[in-house]
Amino acid sequence: MLASILTLGGIGLFAAIALGIAAKKFAVEVDPRELAILEVLPGANCGACGLPGCGGYAKAIVAGSMAPNLCPPGGAETIEKIAHIMGVEALSSAPKVAVVCCQGDNIKASLKYQYLGLEDCNAAQKIADGPKNCPGGCIGLGSCVRACPFGAIEITAEGLAVISRVNCTGCEKCIATCPRSVIKMTPLSATTHVLCNSNDKGALVRKYCQVGCIACQICKKVAPESYTIENFLARVVYDSAENAEVAIEKCPTKCIRDFASGYPEGSSFAAVGPGTKPEQAA
Amino acid sequence: MNPKTMDLKTFKGGLHPPDGKEFSADKAIEICPLPEELIIPLAQHIGAPAVACVEVGAKVKKGSLIANARGFVSAPIHASTSGEVIAIEPRPHPMGKALPAIVIRPDGADSWDESLKSANPGDLTAEELKACIQAAGIVGMGGATFPTHVKLSPPADKQIDTLILNGVECEPYLTADHRMMLENTEQILDGIDILRKVLGIERAVIGIEANKPDAIETLRKEAALRNIEVQALEVKYPQGAEKQLIDAITGRQVPSGTLPMEVGVVVQNVGTAAAISAAVRLGRPLVERVVTITGPGIKDPKNLLVRIGTPLQFLVDQCGGLNGEPAKIIMGGPMMGQTQLSLEPPAIRGTSGLLIFRKEDLPRYEAGPCIRCGRCIGACPIHLQPTTIAAYARLDLFDEAAEYHALDCIECGCCTYICPATLPLVQSIRYAKAAIMAKKRTL
Amino acid sequence: MVELFVILVSAVFVNNFVLARFLGICPFLGVSKKVETALGMGMAVIFVMTVASVVTWFIQYLILIPFGIEYLQTIAFILVIASLVQLVEMVIQKTSPVLYQSLGIFLPLITTNCAVLGVAVLNIQKDYSFLQSVVFSLGAGLGFTLAMVLFAGLRERTDLSPVPKSFQGTAIALVTAGLLSLAFMGFAGLVKG
Numbered sequence: 066m067l068a069s070i071l072t073l074g075g076i077g078l079f080a081a082i083a084l085g086i087a088a089k090k091f092a093v094e095v096d097p098r099e100l101a102i103l104e105v106l107p108g109a110n111c112g113a114c115g116l117p118g119c120g121g122y123a124k125a126i127v128a129g130s131m132a133p134n135l136c137p138p139g140g141a142e143t144i145e146k147i148a149h150i151m152g153v154e155a156l157s158s159a160p161k162v163a164v165v166c167c168q169g170d171n172i173k174a175s176l177k178y179q180y181l182g183l184e185d186c187n188a189a190q191k192i193a194d195g196p197k198n199c200p201g202g203c204i205g206l207g208s209c210v211r212a213c214p215f216g217a218i219e220i221t222a223e224g225l226a227v228i229s230r231v232n233c234t235g236c237e238k239c240i241a242t243c244p245r246s247v248i249k250m251t252p253l254s255a256t257t258h259v260l261c262n263s264n265d266k267g268a269l270v271r272k273y274c275q276v277g278c279i280a281c282q283i284c285k286k287v288a289p290e291s292y293t294i295e296n297f298l299a300r301v302v303y304d305s306a307e308n309a310e311v312a313i314e315k316c317p318t319k320c321i322r323d324f325a326s327g328y329p330e331g332s333s334f335a336a337v338g339p340g341t342k343p344e345q346a347a
Numbered sequence: 348m349n350p351k352t353m354d355l356k357t358f359k360g361g362l363h364p365p366d367g368k369e370f371s372a373d374k375a376i377e378i379c380p381l382p383e384e385l386i387i388p389l390a391q392h393i394g395a396p397a398v399a400c401v402e403v404g405a406k407v408k409k410g411s412l413i414a415n416a417r418g419f420v421s422a423p424i425h426a427s428t429s430g431e432v433i434a435i436e437p438r439p440h441p442m443g444k445a446l447p448a449i450v451i452r453p454d455g456a457d458s459w460d461e462s463l464k465s466a467n468p469g470d471l472t473a474e475e476l477k478a479c480i481q482a483a484g485i486v487g488m489g490g491a492t493f494p495t496h497v498k499l500s501p502p503a504d505k506q507i508d509t510l511i512l513n514g515v516e517c518e519p520y521l522t523a524d525h526r527m528m529l530e531n532t533e534q535i536l537d538g539i540d541i542l543r544k545v546l547g548i549e550r551a552v553i554g555i556e557a558n559k560p561d562a563i564e565t566l567r568k569e570a571a572l573r574n575i576e577v578q579a580l581e582v583k584y585p586q587g588a589e590k591q592l593i594d595a596i597t598g599r600q601v602p603s604g605t606l607p608m609e610v611g612v613v614v615q616n617v618g619t620a621a622a623i624s625a626a627v628r629l630g631r632p633l634v635e636r637v638v639t640i641t642g643p644g645i646k647d648p649k650n651l652l653v654r655i656g657t658p659l660q661f662l663v664d665q666c667g668g669l670n671g672e673p674a675k676i677i678m679g680g681p682m683m684g685q686t687q688l689s690l691e692p693p694a695i696r697g698t699s700g701l702l703i704f705r706k707e708d709l710p711r712y713e714a715g716p717c718i719r720c721g722r723c724i725g726a727c728p729i730h731l732q733p734t735t736i737a738a739y740a741r742l743d744l745f746d747e748a749a750e751y752h753a754l755d756c757i758e759c760g761c762c763t764y765i766c767p768a769t770l771p772l773v774q775s776i777r778y779a780k781a782a783i784m785a786k787k788r789t790l
Numbered sequence: 791m792v793e794l795f796v797i798l799v800s801a802v803f804v805n806n807f808v809l810a811r812f813l814g815i816c817p818f819l820g821v822s823k824k825v826e827t828a829l830g831m832g833m834a835v836i837f838v839m840t841v842a843s844v845v846t847w848f849i850q851y852l853i854l855i856p857f858g859i860e861y862l863q864t865i866a867f868i869l870v871i872a873s874l875v876q877l878v879e880m881v882i883q884k885t886s887p888v889l890y891q892s893l894g895i896f897l898p899l900i901t902t903n904c905a906v907l908g909v910a911v912l913n914i915q916k917d918y919s920f921l922q923s924v925v926f927s928l929g930a931g932l933g934f935t936l937a938m939v940l941f942a943g944l945r946e947r948t949d950l951s952p953v954p955k956s957f958q959g960t961a962i963a964l965v966t967a968g969l970l971s972l973a974f975m976g977f978a979g980l981v982k983g
Contacts, residue, residue, distance in 0.1 A: 073865065
């Protein structure tokens with residue numbers, strides 16, 4: 066009994082001392098702030114900051130080569146924590162979500178040709194600039210779905226990408242992969258968007274899409290502060306868009322939509338209800 | 348001569364799709380009439396597009412220069428008939444989008460520019476001949492449209508010893524080169540003589556697939572007098588691809604990522620040789636070419652001598668019109684040709700054929716999973732693993748795709764043709780190639 | 791000499807630690823997504839197994855048996871192996887950053903790995919001499935590496951294949967591991983014992 070306690074205790078003590086000495090002798094300097102930051106980062110290793118993983122980003126923040134507000138998935142909370150660790154004031158960036166600025170699915174927008182190849186938007190885009198007549202519309206082959214690390218995007222049965230406002234973290238990976246730049250970053254607080262991405266003239270848009278922006282200027286007349294029209298395409302001015310929703314009813318092609326009242330039909334997100342985060346609705 | 352008794356050379360890999368050449372192989376070349384307007388795109392060759400040097404309203408003659416080459420790897424463009432320039436604007440292009448083009452309304456006279464001078468190739472030096480070819484805007488007539496003068500200017504350290512003439516025409520359906528060899532034999536051989544003089548070499552070999560015994564016979568008779576070899580080749584696609592043709596005829600393999608001049612060979616299409624002869628002897632620039640208009644969707648398939656810029660619809664009208672509802676329109680051959688959105692675009696320098704298929708001619712199967720049968724690997728003429736590269740491409744693993752030599756793919760389409768699961772292999776590889784090239788550029 | 795060779799072959803193929811004894815399944819499934827990392831892990835395991843069997847052999851015959859406390863074998867071995875691996879990790883991290891990058895990151899994963907403990911315990915159970923136990927642990931490590939690399943190669947291939955949804959991920963990996971194990975059963979008659 067005593068022998069066993071002493072022997073095992075002895076071995077343990079010896080190991081502890083050896084490890085203790087080794088820890089001192091072979092210590093490698095790691096900035097404690099780096100570990101602390103790594104702790105508060107989301108750990109998804111999504112690469113939204115521009116570095117391969119959260120570890121690299123933590124190192125870059127401590128080294129001072131990158132700002133602490135470049136982690137969209139972490140949101141304001143993470144930024145605040147990092148800023149606290151680094152002892153600087155939080156440069157909060159407003160939370161953002163990605164929105165597919167197109168409603169022209171395979172039924173509402175006409176096709177140039179029947180595409181039968183590889184299920185990938187970038188591959189389809191290489192063939193005569195994509196199968197849709199609209200040069201800016203969503204191709205709907207799901208390159209963004211595969212790029213999204215958070216499973217926030219799906220393709221509707223009619224072939225249109227829809228992004229969940231609840232699951233989207235604003236990492237912008239989908240934007241990088243979309244060959245037509247139809248996905249835009251918008252402030253999470255703004256729920257009214259112009260869902261069109263065609264810079265063609267109104268008459269041409271009408272020919273190929275039932276729900277495209279025809280640049281009729283009505284939204285701008287109804288809410289001059291909230292809309293601009295550039296290159297025959299209306300856009301919400303998010304900084305001053307207090308009453309953007311008043312134009313929704315007036316839009317003749319119904320290409321302005323309010324996500325507070327639900328997602329475009331055909332997506333499974335629509336069944337869940339309004340596209341707002343719970344904390345934001347409160 | 349019986350093709351079976353001939354000594355047939357070939358390469359390893361490839362396959363033989365049903366060639367469909369019976370539609371138009373016996374049809375003599377006819378001259379296509381003048382359409383109401385000619386649409387001559389500025390981008391018709393590999394390299395920088397040409398720059399227009401005429402203004403709207405200018406009167407031009409057939410063969411007048413209307414656009415200058417931009418840089419060395421480029422080619423000038425000439426008017427294909429006499430008439431008036433009525434517009435310089437984006438028009439539908441065979442590439443699938445609207446690109447800048449010079450639109451000419453013919454005056455009906457179709458008169459040649461008097462300033463074009465004929466010459467005797469014997470009186471000119473190699474450099475003068477090359478300048479003549481460059482000024483005439485000659486590009487590879489097989490379909491790749493690479494400017495010919497660039498191919499004829501090998502760096503000083505590359506020793507060229509063999510000129511290969513490509514009369515293979517391995518693409519199914521196409522018969523334009525076949526008819527050229529039968530009807531323009533003299534012109535082709537004359538072009539070969541000029542090419543030999545430019546390159547300063549003796550050895551010239553014409554490679555022809557054994558399914559054109561009449562062309563082989565005709566050329567053998569004439570070529571023997573000029574010390575030109577005619578080599579019969581096994582009927583197999585892509586026998587006419589440059590590197591495969593070199594392998595078949597000389598047994599030399601062009602190393603990955605290099606040009607044929609690396610192994611001392613220059614390859615030219617027989618159509619190009621004929622165009623070179625016309626450019627030097629008659630001073631006539633490249634303004635027309637032979638196009639095979641064929642396929643089950645055409646009432647009366649023909650081989651037409653077409654002015655560059657003639658709209659495809661006009662060509663179809665010359666061949667008795669459409670035979671039923673077209674489902675697929677292809678410019679070039681069915682394996683590597685460019686699918687067209689409509690019949691609006693014009694025929695350009697690379698248009699070797701116009702194929703029209705109806706829905707019933709195109710059986711379509713759902714793509715299934717790869718069953719690892721390896722038939723694509725056996726068919727690949729450059730010995731790649733198409734299924735592996737395509738699988739990496741689908742997963743966006745482009746570094747791995749590059750390790751499997753995706754960039755060496757010649758996009759011949761053998762793998763897609765042979766695949767029993769009907770996977771879009773060549774499209775996936777092409778996608779990977781584009782991504783790898785984009786990555787290389789950013790590095 | 792022949793005996794040592796038999797021990798080695800037996801440990802690598804016939805009684806492969808992963809595929810026949812089913813030890814060390816955790817790193818086998820966890821670190822086998824890529825051949826490169828699988829190889830790194832295998833190297834780390836070879837190293838740790840050999841060092842651990844040397845140390846535990848001495849612990850057994852110089853401490854546990856003389857004091858008559860063989861029943862504490864398991865806990866003593868775990869204690870010694872864990873602290874030893876920690877120590878080695880620290881030393882490598884300080885002295886050779888290159889080696890640490892390729893090997894060190896796997897070390898914490900295998901400090902208390904059952905395959906490592908298994909080698910130590912089997913050495914004692916089979917009454918191996920010192921040299922025999924070193925050869926046996928080396929063979930066990932090699933066998934582990936072989937299994938890892940084979941499995942990682944297979945997984946790289948299955949990544950490229952359209953796996954049915956219900957089989958995606960760990961499911962197909964486990965099926966693959968089972969088949970690989972079946973294949974290794976073919977070695978069963980090679981060496982007796």
